[in-house]
Each structure stands twice: as C-alpha cells, then as structure tokens.
Amino acid sequence: MRSPISIEQLKSAEAKIMGALSIYEALENVKDVQIITPSLSFKVINTRGFANTTNVRFAQLVDGIDNQAPHLGTPIANALGANDLDIDKIEIIPGTAAALYGMNAINGLANIQTKNPFEYQGISIQQLTGINHVGNIDRFSPKAYSQFNLRYAQTFSDKIAVKLNVSTTGGTDWVADDRTDLAPNANASTNLFGTNNPAYDEVNGYGNESANRKTLNLNGKNYVVARTGYRETDISDYEIKNYKADVGFYFRPKTGHELSVTYKTALINTIYQRSNRFRLDNYTLNQFAVDYHTPVFQVKGYATTENTGDSYNMRSLAENMDRAFKSDNNWFADYTSAYKNAITNGSSVPDAHKIARTTSDTGRFEPGTEAYETKKKELVNINNWDIGAALRVKSTLVHAEGLINWDKAFSSSFEKIGTKLLSGFDYRNYIIVPDGNYFINPENDSENLTYQKTGAFTQVTKDLFNQKLRLGATLRMDKSDYFDTKFTPQFTAVYSPKESLSFRASYQNGYRFPSIFEGFSNVNSGGVKRVGGLRIMSDGIFENSYTKASIDKFQAQVNSDVNTLGLTQAQAIEKNKNTIQKNPYTYLEPEFVKSFEVGFRGMALNQNLFIDADFYYNSYKNFIAQVEASIPNTTDPALIPTSLYSRTTQNRYRLWTNSKSKIYNYGGSLGLKYRLNQMFTALGNVTYTKLDRTDDKDGLEDGFNTPEFNVNGTLIAENIWKKLGASASARYQNNYDYISFLVSGNVPAYWTMDAQVNYNFKKSGITTKLGGTNILNKAYSSILGGPSIGGLYYLSLTWEIKKI
Structure with missing residues (x-):
C-alpha cells in the first residue's frame, strides 16, 4: 500500500486458479503488463512501451538474481526461472527501476520469488497434458503438449534445509x-x-x-x-523440448540469518526471434549462486554461463x-x-x-x-x-552485490529521527569467448572479450506528520567500460491519510548501457556485416559510410528513370546522385530516460474493493537502435554514385548507434479487485500507453510496438460445490504499429479467452484442473513475423505431500 512506485503482484494461489498454462504466463492478466509471443515456449514481458522480442530494457530476476542469457542481455523467457510448484509470487515494477537495480531496468523489472524450504516443505508433483493445433489453423494436425514439474523441500533441523526442482516441457510450437x-x-x-x-x-x-x-x-x-x-x-523444426532443474542448500546459523547456495541448469530447444528467426537447439544455461542475508546486510554473488549449442x-x-x-x-x-x-x-x-x-x-x-x-x-x-548458419556463442556473466540497512545496524539512532537509510553496491562482468563470427576480440583474438560495470546507491526515507507522509531520495552511480560515470537520482513521496488509502508521486532518471550484442557484435550475414556501435568495433565506418535508406531511394529512382524515361544507366545515376546521403550517426552512448509518475491505492466497500491507479510521463533520448549504411569501394567522389548503385562494389553494414530523436510517451492504468462474496472474486484492469511525440525525428528510434489499450478481466469462483472452483479470463488489445528489422506493419487487434475448472481432493492432496488458453481457437499474432497462436487445451494433476 505504501510503495512509492507502481508495483504489481501476482500471487501463486491466485495465478493457479486462472486458465493460463503457468504462473509466468498468467502475468498476461496483470495490469501494466504486455506479453509478446515469438514462440509457444518463449514469452517476452514488457511494460510502458518500446517492446521487442529481445527486450533488453526490462530486467527479470529470480529471488533477486538476474536470469538473463549473457550475450543477449535478456532472459530466454522463464527457461532459467522457477517452475510453477516453487513460485510464491511474482512482483512487477512497471517503468524505470534503474535507481535501485541499475542497467537494463529502464522499462521495468520482474522479480520471481520462490518458496523458502524452511516455510514450504514436502513433495509436490504436477503433470499437465494438453493438445494444440486443433481445427486446422496451420499445417499441423492436433499435437500433444506436456509439462511435468517436481518440487522437493526438506528440513533436517531448524538450521538446515534442501530444495530440489525439476521441470520438463515438450510439444509442437506455433507456426509462423x-x-x-x-x-x-x-x-x-x-x-x-x-x-x-x-x-x-x-x-x-x-x-x-x-x-x-x-x-x-x-x-x-x-x-x-x-x-x-x-x-x-x-x-523449421517446430518441436519444443525444454528441461530445467535447480538444487539449493540452505543454512540458518541463527535467527534472521540465512545462507543459500543454489545451482540451476536449463536445456532449451525452441524458436527465438530477433532481427531474424532462430532455432535454438541444445542451448544451455547454468547458474551458480551464493547468498547470505541478515536483517542488517546482504551479500550475493552468482555466475551464469551460456552455450548456444547447435x-x-x-x-x-x-x-x-x-x-x-x-x-x-x-x-x-x-x-x-x-x-x-x-x-x-x-x-x-x-x-x-x-x-x-x-x-x-x-x-x-x-x-x-x-x-x-x-x-x-x-x-x-x-x-x-x-556460407553457413550456425549460432555458436559461449559466454559468462559474473555478478556480485551487497546491501546494508544502516537503520537496522544503528536502530536506536535512526528511530529517534524517523529515518531509514539503505546503501548498496554491485559489480558485473560479461565474459565472451570469441567465436570468429558472432564475436571477436578486436584487441587480442587469443583472449576473451570482457565488459565490466560497477554501481552503487544510497537511499534515504523519512516519515513525517505521524508517519502519514513518507519522503524518499535515492542517488545511484554507475560506471561501465567505455563510458563516463553516470548518476541516477530518484525522489519519491507517499501520503497515507489512513491505513487503507495512499497517494504516491515519484521522479527518477535511468540509464541503460549497451548490451554485449549492441556493443561488440561482429556478424557476417548475407553480405551485410552487423557491427557493434562501440568505437573499438566500428572505428572509421560511421565517418565513411552512406545510409542504406538513401541508397535504396537512389537505386529505385535510377531504375525508374531507365524504365520510364529511357535514360541510360549512367545518365540516370548522374541525374539522381545527390539523393545519396552521408551517414550522420556515430558511436554508441547509453540510453537515458526521465520519468514522472503519480498513483493512488485504496480500499473501499468494507475493504472488499481494492483500487490501484497510476499515471506516468517519460522522455527518452539516445535510443539505441540500428542503422544500415554502406562504404563504396572507391574514394573518388566522381565514382561513388556508380559504386553505390551496385551491391558488388560496396561494403554493407548494419551498425548499432543512437537515435537523434527525443521521444516522449505517457500512459496510465487502473486495476480493480472486488470480492463479491465468499465464492466470487472479480479482477479487472485497463492499461493505456501512448507515444506522445518525437522531437528531431530521424526515423531511427526503436518501434514503440505497444497497443494503446490493453484490457483484462477475470472472474474467479471458489468452492462452488465442495472444493470445485472455476475461472474465466478475457483479454483485448487494439491494433498497433510494429517496427522491426524483420518486418514492419500493423498488428491487428485481437481478443482472447482462457478458462478452467478445478477440484481439490483434500484428503489425497490432489488437485485437478481442466482448462484452455484461447479457448475459442481464434488464431491471432501478438507481433509481426511471429507465429499464429491458436487454442491449447489441457488437463493437469497436482499432488502435494506436505510432510515427508
């Protein structure tokens, strides 16, 4: 209630009685959240605009640990995340979260919180069996879908516990x-x-x-x-085979202190979409993490390794x-x-x-x-x-961080002044093994490529007027290789005239440093070299190249004049040579956003109605985007137009750079949760997201790629008869413009429904659930170039043994 920024929460118990296939996918019903689907097993979360299939502006954590694939700078959906049986809740911060969480969180953040084995013990087993490709919506006849989850947690004393999770998924992907x-x-x-x-x-x-x-x-x-x-x-191979597992050891030396050592692994076989569509085969992620926390401090370290396999x-x-x-x-x-x-x-x-x-x-x-x-x-x-097609990348992310609650360390002093003080630091290093195609080390081919970043922040909060007003201020500092130090401030205020009512306002800045791929890529593809935007990778290319947009226009005008005016090719080239434009862009700088937000949370109707509303306004500059350009195979000005008319006499590049545009967007959302009675609960939300304007428009900025309206509604019925429950959810989003290097155009509006009925056999600990997603089987696409999504119908059985 008193959070100074928007935070959406989806609890496991609520998500399990929705029609979605998993708790992760049930996020599609949450206020402010947009999910796009490049694949049945690859869902991408975004909030507040500028969505794409590799959303490097949105961070995803599991128990505070980043689960991204290092070379992408973004997660492979929930591949390295928790399975349904182990998720306690998922919190979403829509909008800039950079002041506390640092880079890659300027559009938002999701934190999947798992069940602690000291509090949640026993064995849980879940088998979900389903069917999709029903009704001849694509080239497949109906195909089976299967998901198996296992969770085991056991305490051996009040100090020692272990936890094990296993998950497998198999099926046939949607078709593009x-x-x-x-x-x-x-x-x-x-x-x-x-x-x-x-x-x-x-x-x-x-x-x-x-x-x-x-x-x-x-x-x-x-x-x-x-x-x-x-x-x-x-x-394409549309078969999905994904496996993941994790094991953890937990130790509590004394009250309030806990040490955890965890290991996670994932094997991924699915389809992934970026500028092109990729088949991920035998793609592996592994993560080792150590965490020690007390009421006063926390220290954490982890390493994630990635191997793109076959x-x-x-x-x-x-x-x-x-x-x-x-x-x-x-x-x-x-x-x-x-x-x-x-x-x-x-x-x-x-x-x-x-x-x-x-x-x-x-x-x-x-x-x-x-x-x-x-x-x-x-x-x-x-x-x-x-000459080939292999994606062969090996990379590692190493991360360390720490937090200290000064007000807990010196409680008596801080209680006197009604103030809380929190400080933290983090260090991160990306380590890439040069493969000679996707990545090279421009300084030394025999050494790994590294990209380091360090950050620190301090946050102070102060309660005033009998704790009805809480003011907060945060200052963050980040230093990344190749860039100057950046400072990120945040100012917040929360006014709570009573416990069930609060008003909030915040202002903050955020930076995003280029990802590994944006900074260091070195890919030859079809005669076009995709080059990272750091000077170390693309020195000299920006200054000596001409934009593809102007070259395309020049070539089209030459062809038209030859075909319609009867000019010779040489005459048409001479006539249209001034169409060609030098590349005005240059080397990469971090993205920057300013964000202002106000909101309201409250309870009404005898505490049965919960209301959450927010409004925000953002301005962005230095959007990291791509420009295509060519360098002619001559330095003679008179011969440059002829050289750029033919593809064989120019070197073509796709370069990561910054848009010159300044972009503004705004929006808001309203969420309602109403408990009608002991049986029925209604949930509803509407999210409005609008691209306001673009100053200095150069057409290079990333696509907004977000529907203006996104509407969700869910009706949940519990204990209709004995332990019988049911729910139905409906979603609608209007049509929107989609821009990407694969395809640009308009994504049609769609609405879809999920539904389920469940019954809990309390004595045996078994819960059955019969449901479906997109139950009307009206095929739709959430993005251009992606698959057509139909209905998926399933039966799941979950068996929980509380004590072993």
Whole structure:
C-alpha cells in the first residue's frame, strides 16, 4: 500500500486458479503488463512501451538474481526461472527501476520469488497434458503438449534445509507463416506486382531479402530479382523440448540469518526471434549462486554461463542453402539467359520471369529430401553466416552485490529521527569467448572479450506528520567500460491519510548501457556485416559510410528513370546522385530516460474493493537502435554514385548507434479487485500507453510496438460445490504499429479467452484442473513475423505431500 512506485503482484494461489498454462504466463492478466509471443515456449514481458522480442530494457530476476542469457542481455523467457510448484509470487515494477537495480531496468523489472524450504516443505508433483493445433489453423494436425514439474523441500533441523526442482516441457510450437510481400513495389515501374513480382519477399520466407536481390537489365528494362529462398514452414523444426532443474542448500546459523547456495541448469530447444528467426537447439544455461542475508546486510554473488549449442539462424540457412546449390552469379546469369529465351519464344513478361525462375532453380535442394537434410546438417554447423548458419556463442556473466540497512545496524539512532537509510553496491562482468563470427576480440583474438560495470546507491526515507507522509531520495552511480560515470537520482513521496488509502508521486532518471550484442557484435550475414556501435568495433565506418535508406531511394529512382524515361544507366545515376546521403550517426552512448509518475491505492466497500491507479510521463533520448549504411569501394567522389548503385562494389553494414530523436510517451492504468462474496472474486484492469511525440525525428528510434489499450478481466469462483472452483479470463488489445528489422506493419487487434475448472481432493492432496488458453481457437499474432497462436487445451494433476 505504501510503495512509492507502481508495483504489481501476482500471487501463486491466485495465478493457479486462472486458465493460463503457468504462473509466468498468467502475468498476461496483470495490469501494466504486455506479453509478446515469438514462440509457444518463449514469452517476452514488457511494460510502458518500446517492446521487442529481445527486450533488453526490462530486467527479470529470480529471488533477486538476474536470469538473463549473457550475450543477449535478456532472459530466454522463464527457461532459467522457477517452475510453477516453487513460485510464491511474482512482483512487477512497471517503468524505470534503474535507481535501485541499475542497467537494463529502464522499462521495468520482474522479480520471481520462490518458496523458502524452511516455510514450504514436502513433495509436490504436477503433470499437465494438453493438445494444440486443433481445427486446422496451420499445417499441423492436433499435437500433444506436456509439462511435468517436481518440487522437493526438506528440513533436517531448524538450521538446515534442501530444495530440489525439476521441470520438463515438450510439444509442437506455433507456426509462423505470414506470406505478405515485403518488397511489393520493387518492380512498380514495370507494373509487376504480387505473385508476378520477381523480387517477392514473404515475411516468413527467408533467403529472398534485400541482400539476396540483384537488379538485372533484361531487354532494355531494369528488374529487381530475388533468389527464391525457403518458407519457414518448410525448413523449421517446430518441436519444443525444454528441461530445467535447480538444487539449493540452505543454512540458518541463527535467527534472521540465512545462507543459500543454489545451482540451476536449463536445456532449451525452441524458436527465438530477433532481427531474424532462430532455432535454438541444445542451448544451455547454468547458474551458480551464493547468498547470505541478515536483517542488517546482504551479500550475493552468482555466475551464469551460456552455450548456444547447435542453434542456427533460419535466414542464413535458407540463403546459403540456395547458394550451396548454385552461386548468386551463376543463378542470376541463368535467370538472364532463360528470361531472354522465353521472351524470344513469345512469352509475356510475367510468364518469362516465372520460366526464368523455374529454369534457374532446376536441381535446387528441396525440403524433405535426403539431399536437403544432408546439406542442412552441414550448413547449421558452419559458423559463418556468409556460407553457413550456425549460432555458436559461449559466454559468462559474473555478478556480485551487497546491501546494508544502516537503520537496522544503528536502530536506536535512526528511530529517534524517523529515518531509514539503505546503501548498496554491485559489480558485473560479461565474459565472451570469441567465436570468429558472432564475436571477436578486436584487441587480442587469443583472449576473451570482457565488459565490466560497477554501481552503487544510497537511499534515504523519512516519515513525517505521524508517519502519514513518507519522503524518499535515492542517488545511484554507475560506471561501465567505455563510458563516463553516470548518476541516477530518484525522489519519491507517499501520503497515507489512513491505513487503507495512499497517494504516491515519484521522479527518477535511468540509464541503460549497451548490451554485449549492441556493443561488440561482429556478424557476417548475407553480405551485410552487423557491427557493434562501440568505437573499438566500428572505428572509421560511421565517418565513411552512406545510409542504406538513401541508397535504396537512389537505386529505385535510377531504375525508374531507365524504365520510364529511357535514360541510360549512367545518365540516370548522374541525374539522381545527390539523393545519396552521408551517414550522420556515430558511436554508441547509453540510453537515458526521465520519468514522472503519480498513483493512488485504496480500499473501499468494507475493504472488499481494492483500487490501484497510476499515471506516468517519460522522455527518452539516445535510443539505441540500428542503422544500415554502406562504404563504396572507391574514394573518388566522381565514382561513388556508380559504386553505390551496385551491391558488388560496396561494403554493407548494419551498425548499432543512437537515435537523434527525443521521444516522449505517457500512459496510465487502473486495476480493480472486488470480492463479491465468499465464492466470487472479480479482477479487472485497463492499461493505456501512448507515444506522445518525437522531437528531431530521424526515423531511427526503436518501434514503440505497444497497443494503446490493453484490457483484462477475470472472474474467479471458489468452492462452488465442495472444493470445485472455476475461472474465466478475457483479454483485448487494439491494433498497433510494429517496427522491426524483420518486418514492419500493423498488428491487428485481437481478443482472447482462457478458462478452467478445478477440484481439490483434500484428503489425497490432489488437485485437478481442466482448462484452455484461447479457448475459442481464434488464431491471432501478438507481433509481426511471429507465429499464429491458436487454442491449447489441457488437463493437469497436482499432488502435494506436505510432510515427508
């Protein structure tokens, strides 16, 4: 009630009687929370805008321990998190939490809190069996889904306890099969559209992107032609097999003191989406942690290791499968010859293009054949995306932190002045093993790449007016390699005229330092090199390059003038050369946000109605985003336009940099929880999120990627008859613009329902639950380029033995 900032909470007991598959997925019903779904087993949490499939602005902790995959700077959903049987509650801080938690928390934070084995003992076993792909919503017939969870906790005295958790998940993923053309106007000057467009590029077709196209002069006309590529549905493995386990040892030397030593491991087989779609195979995460806390202080240290295993990039697989069959030069030469022959034999232009493609593709590797599978096995093990598809990264995150409650250490002094004082520090080091493709060490290839960050904060709170007013101030300092020291202040006020009513206001700043991938990436992919934005990685590229947006516009105008005005190519290049623009961007700086928030919490109607409302206003600058640019293969100004017209005479880059835009957004939310009687409880919330304006707009800022309205409602019925319970939840979000390097466009509005009925056999300790998500099976997509999500129906059995 008296928290100075917005905090949403989902307790295990409440989540378990919702229709969601897991407590983690039940977060979709929580106020302020947006969840996007790149995969059935990969859910991404976000709050307050600027969402994407690798949300590095939102931190996710388990018992205060970051569970991110180090090289990504973001978690692989709940892969290294707790299973349902061990979760006590999940707290969400929507909005900036950087003052206390440091980098990667400028959009929010989730902390999954598990059950302590001293308080929660016994054995719990849960088996959830379900079915999805019902009703011919995609290429699959109905498929089985299974999730098994085990929790064991035992005390051996009042000082020693152990805990063990095991979880397995298996099933068939949702299918991504959007066939919208991403290059519909590439041949507009020749009136070739739709299936007649030789540059046709499906959203979920790979190997026919811009890097796989060439402009061909055929019988006096310029045509943009793409290689054929492959659909994801033909080349992807949609099988999900995820396993995780953790074991912990707990020791209480005296009252209030606890030492915990824990180990977690996860094996992940699923689909992951970023600029491209990836297949994660045998991807492993391991974490070792030590924590010692008392009422006065806490110290904590942990290390997380990551190994991407046999994972691969589906786009690189598709384009290099084509190139393994026939090189680009040979394929386009065959296309040219076949087109001219078709025209000579009387074919129309559209038919000639189709004949040319069929002829050039003769002998191509076809999905499902032995030759294709043999070549795929070879390519997914080549760690170079210019000729293969392997994702091979090994990394480690090492973290240490400490807290001290000065008011507990010197309680009598601080009680006299009604003040609390908290201080903390943290140290983090990312250690990346150079693989020669994804990451290199630009200073020494024989050594690991490291990226360190140190931070500290002090927070003071003061109660006034008989403890009705609480004021707080926090100052945080962070120093990261390659950047100057940054200071983050926070000021808060909470006024509680009575125990069941409080008003809050806060102002704070936040910084986000670049992630490992944003700072240090070094990826060759389809002739485009993706380079980290730190000067150590991209020195000289920004100053000597030209933007892809201007080059694309220049090339399109040249083609149009050749096709419609009858100009020669040289004449068209000379006419349009001033269209080309130098790259105005430069090396990376941290992102920065200013955030102001007010809110209200209260109880009404004889304490049966809980009300929680908030409003915020944010301003951002130095958004970390990507720009594509090229360096011509000449320094002669007169030859630069000709060099940039052809893909073969330029070096192309995708660079991490900062947007020049200043961006403002605001929003608010209202949450209600009403206890109608002993049987029925109604929950409802509405979240409004709005991009206000963009100053100095340069079009490079990250996509807001957030619906304006998100509405949730849940009705819970308990003890309808004996121990029979039920619930139904409905969610709605309006359509919104989605921007990413994979695809941009509009995500349609959707609404969906989850429901369940449960019965508790109290004597045996068994609870049964029959339910479903998206029970009406109305397929929807939460993002573009992602899967179409249908209904999943399940039966779960949970057996709890309290004492062993």
